[in-house]
Amino acid sequence: MKFINYLEKITGVDIYAMSAFGIFFTIFIVMAIWAFKADRQLLTKINSLPLDNQ
Amino acid sequence: MNENVSLADSPSQPPDMGHKSLQVEQFSYDNKSVQLFAFATIFWSVIGMLAGLLAAVELYYPGANLNLPATTFGRVRPVHTNAVIFAFVGNGIFMGVYYSLQRLCKARMFSDKLSRIHFWGWQTIIVVGAVSLLAGYTSGKEYAELEWPVDIAITFIWVIFGINIFGTILKRRESHLYVAIWFYIATWVTVAMLHIVNSFERPFSWFKSYSWYAGVQDALVQWWYGHNAVAFFLTTPYLGLMYYFLPKAANRPVYSYRLSIIHFWSLIFIYIWAGPHHLLYTALPDWAQSLGVVFSVMLIAPSWGGMLNGLFTLRGAWDKVREDPILKFMVVAVTCYGMATLEGPMLSLKSVNAISHFTDWTIAHVHIGALGWNGFLTFGVLYWILPRIYNTPLYSKKLAGTHFWFGTIGIVLYAVPLYWAGFTQSMMWKSFTEEGQLKYQFLETVTQIIPLYITRSIGGTLYLSGVLIMVYNLYKTVKAGHLVKDEATSAYPLPKAITTHGKEHWHRWIERRPVQMLVLSLVAVAIGGILEMVPTFLIKSNIPTIAAVKPYTPLELQGRDIYIREGCYNCHSQMIRPFRDEVARYGDYSKAGEFVYDHPFQWGSKRTGPDLAREGGKYPDSWHYNHMMDPRIMSPGSIMPNYPWLLSNEIDTASTAAKIRAMQSLGVPYRSGYDALANTDLQTQARGIREQLAKDKIKTAPNAEILAVIAYLQRLGTDIKSVKP
Numbered sequence: 001m002k003f004i005n006y007l008e009k010i011t012g013v014d015i016y017a018m019s020a021f022g023i024f025f026t027i028f029i030v031m032a033i034w035a036f037k038a039d040r041q042l043l044t045k046i047n048s049l050p051l052d053n054q
Numbered sequence: 055m056n057e058n059v060s061l062a063d064s065p066s067q068p069p070d071m072g073h074k075s076l077q078v079e080q081f082s083y084d085n086k087s088v089q090l091f092a093f094a095t096i097f098w099s100v101i102g103m104l105a106g107l108l109a110a111v112e113l114y115y116p117g118a119n120l121n122l123p124a125t126t127f128g129r130v131r132p133v134h135t136n137a138v139i140f141a142f143v144g145n146g147i148f149m150g151v152y153y154s155l156q157r158l159c160k161a162r163m164f165s166d167k168l169s170r171i172h173f174w175g176w177q178t179i180i181v182v183g184a185v186s187l188l189a190g191y192t193s194g195k196e197y198a199e200l201e202w203p204v205d206i207a208i209t210f211i212w213v214i215f216g217i218n219i220f221g222t223i224l225k226r227r228e229s230h231l232y233v234a235i236w237f238y239i240a241t242w243v244t245v246a247m248l249h250i251v252n253s254f255e256r257p258f259s260w261f262k263s264y265s266w267y268a269g270v271q272d273a274l275v276q277w278w279y280g281h282n283a284v285a286f287f288l289t290t291p292y293l294g295l296m297y298y299f300l301p302k303a304a305n306r307p308v309y310s311y312r313l314s315i316i317h318f319w320s321l322i323f324i325y326i327w328a329g330p331h332h333l334l335y336t337a338l339p340d341w342a343q344s345l346g347v348v349f350s351v352m353l354i355a356p357s358w359g360g361m362l363n364g365l366f367t368l369r370g371a372w373d374k375v376r377e378d379p380i381l382k383f384m385v386v387a388v389t390c391y392g393m394a395t396l397e398g399p400m401l402s403l404k405s406v407n408a409i410s411h412f413t414d415w416t417i418a419h420v421h422i423g424a425l426g427w428n429g430f431l432t433f434g435v436l437y438w439i440l441p442r443i444y445n446t447p448l449y450s451k452k453l454a455g456t457h458f459w460f461g462t463i464g465i466v467l468y469a470v471p472l473y474w475a476g477f478t479q480s481m482m483w484k485s486f487t488e489e490g491q492l493k494y495q496f497l498e499t500v501t502q503i504i505p506l507y508i509t510r511s512i513g514g515t516l517y518l519s520g521v522l523i524m525v526y527n528l529y530k531t532v533k534a535g536h537l538v539k540d541e542a543t544s545a546y547p548l549p550k551a552i553t554t555h556g557k558e559h560w561h562r563w564i565e566r567r568p569v570q571m572l573v574l575s576l577v578a579v580a581i582g583g584i585l586e587m588v589p590t591f592l593i594k595s596n597i598p599t600i601a602a603v604k605p606y607t608p609l610e611l612q613g614r615d616i617y618i619r620e621g622c623y624n625c626h627s628q629m630i631r632p633f634r635d636e637v638a639r640y641g642d643y644s645k646a647g648e649f650v651y652d653h654p655f656q657w658g659s660k661r662t663g664p665d666l667a668r669e670g671g672k673y674p675d676s677w678h679y680n681h682m683m684d685p686r687i688m689s690p691g692s693i694m695p696n697y698p699w700l701l702s703n704e705i706d707t708a709s710t711a712a713k714i715r716a717m718q719s720l721g722v723p724y725r726s727g728y729d730a731l732a733n734t735d736l737q738t739q740a741r742g743i744r745e746q747l748a749k750d751k752i753k754t755a756p757n758a759e760i761l762a763v764i765a766y767l768q769r770l771g772t773d774i775k776s777v778k779p
Binding site: 011012014016017021022023024026027028031032034035036038043044046047048049050 | 154228230232233234252297298301302306307308311312313315316319320323324327341343345348349352454578581584585587762
């Protein structure tokens with residue numbers, strides 16, 4: 001297998017950077033919304049798992 | 055698999071989801087594996103740091119290598135970095151994972167046999183890797199130096215580790231996956247991806263290969279790997295350990311579980327993009343550099359989220375920190391993590407990088423992470439785990455406290471001189487006289503910082519002395535106790551159907567499903583790699599070809615392989631950045647098209663010596679001959695080691711044909727059938743160099759390696775010198 005340049009040049013390369021940011025931003029917002037809406041009791045329970053010596 | 059489960063109805067902890075009919079299962083945790091990995095961590099910490107100390111001393115006393123090839127800086131430095139990363143921290147990861155995963159999953163490790171294969175396989179890889187690096191077998195790519203058979207062995211053992219952790223997760227008795235386990239999963243899948251993609255290579259002998267990629271593409275893949283090796287080998291698994299062991303040591307839960315969720319997903323999403331910040335101002339396409347900068351700056355947020363989560367866990371427990379050496383180690387570790395992850399994004403800013411890159415500033419930065427974050431967290435975990443699995447108190451808290459102070463002062467004495475050295479050297483490189491000439495010769499910028507190199511090695515010695523105190527303390531602890539190989543415990547099994555209360559959140563769905571978590575983590579990290587690399591690989595305008603750039607002659611190719619074998623890239627870059635001082639000092643700035651036949655690329659990351667991208671034609675052949683024999687003949691005060699063996703070793707001409715064929719298969723345009731003729735051309739060119747040397751009264755053997763090295767050095771950068779911009 002050789003690496004061949006299939007295209008002569010790239011136009012609108014900014015789409016790569018924009019999509020990168022878009023993907024991250026979406027995930028981040030979704031995660032943040034979830035984290036703030038999550039059930040406090042459940043989080044407390046999971047959070048104490050390392051201290052459960054059973 | 056190796057679990058003797060017996061059912062009992064002991065009424066300990068009420069079952070998780072209200073399944074009152076379930077009976078408690080008796081089982082045991084495997085502490086033997088934890089013990090083995092702990093001992094290996096301790097052993098390799100000493101070896102890795104000794105190698106580092108030797109390398110540090112060689113920087114101001116090059117004769118410390120005793121004129122032996124194996125102990126030369128270029129070979130010792132990769133042994134140091136590989137030993138510290140993959141042997142010390144690697145075993146530290148496995149120790150922490152094997153201890154915490156069993157307890158978080160309430161299950162014994164999936165298979166004792168796989169645990170043993172994992173342990174002995176990893177130690178074998180380390181030993182073979184170290185011996186091969188000292189013998190000069192290297193791929194020439196930083197932090198991925200090990201050659202192809204070792205790469206395959208690493209893949210195999212990593213899969214064994216994966217089966218063992220996923221087997222454990224799948225048979226767990228706790229429905230929720232605590233955040234530490236997410237970090238372990240992301241670590242496993244990403245390291246697998248990075249290692250496989252970066253290790254594509256074309257073998258031409260039983261222990262040597264050429265990188266599949268060339269030049270700019272090789273650089274992008276390598277630093278995508280290199281940066282993410284820091285991210286997913288030195289950071290994410292250790293964050294997992296922090297999330298488990300810090301609450302354990304402080305005896306309180308993590309400050310914010312919400313923050314840990316956001317921290318996790320942001321970190322693995324952003325980290326993967328940041329690799330190009332290692333290639334700022336190089337021949338890498340500009341858009342890729344900018345992408346790396348933006349994501350590096352964004353990294354501050356999740357990194358500090360993790361750090362603050364760690365430190366805030368100690369809210370209201372700071373009185374414990376004063377007395378407990380384990381917490382002291384952990385607090386400094388987390389603080390160093392915060393410092394390094396603020397400094398990293400700062401170093402990614404182009405204006406800062408213009409000063410810091412290729413200097414000791416980078417080395418100082420890395421060691422805040424390695425000595426502070428990884429080292430101190432490992433020591434904290436070792437002090438915590440060993441007394442517990444040996445069922446005895448720590449031999450001496452006081453000695454642990456002494457170790458802490460030796461280590462802390464050692465870090466300061468190590469890092470401060472190197473920050474100073476980096477800044478000094480960069481400023482000297484960039485100084486011009488009023489007449490517009492470079493103010494300092496390169497050598498002057500080296501001799502200026504030698505006192506700082508000496509101080510750095512004192513800092514390193516102090517840090518290592520602290521480790522030796524720990525070895526004694528833990529030895530006495532282990533002697534006083536008795537290993538609880540199988541720690542008896544009990545837990546309710548997971549009910550077949552888990553009842554839920556109220557609304558099911560989607561994240562709760564994921565964090566109970568490890569396989570889906572693995573797939574999503576892989577998607578998260580793969581997107582970054584693909585979007586970054588695909589355009590560089592497929593778009594011609596990103597790597598403009600230069601008609602004058604031709605493949606290396608057979609003699610130059612042999613010389614290049616010797617250059618790689620001796621690890622010259624550890625001190626010499628081959629990348630002239632488009633700065634006034636660099637162009638004035640080294641020549642025209644480097645173009646992407648100049649490296650299309652470089653399998654692997656040799657841009658380097660540190661200039662302990664000058665850049666060599668346009669070394670060709672600067673000095674006569676005899677200069678190089680004498681310089682290799684003893685650099686101080688030509689450059690008094692130089693800290694480069696002697697390479698006398700190059701004058702007597704013979705070029706391995708038996709390998710020439712195979713090397714040419716390998717290069718042909720990678721797309722280097724040698725004409726068909728050239729492999730059979732290559733040695734004839736090699737001899738002709740070698741004869742020419744011998745004749746040149748003879749004019750300066752230097753006699754050489756017909757096939758001496760020095761001839762190949764001279765041929766390569768005289769070729770560097772000459773293709774483009776005749777090309778007008």
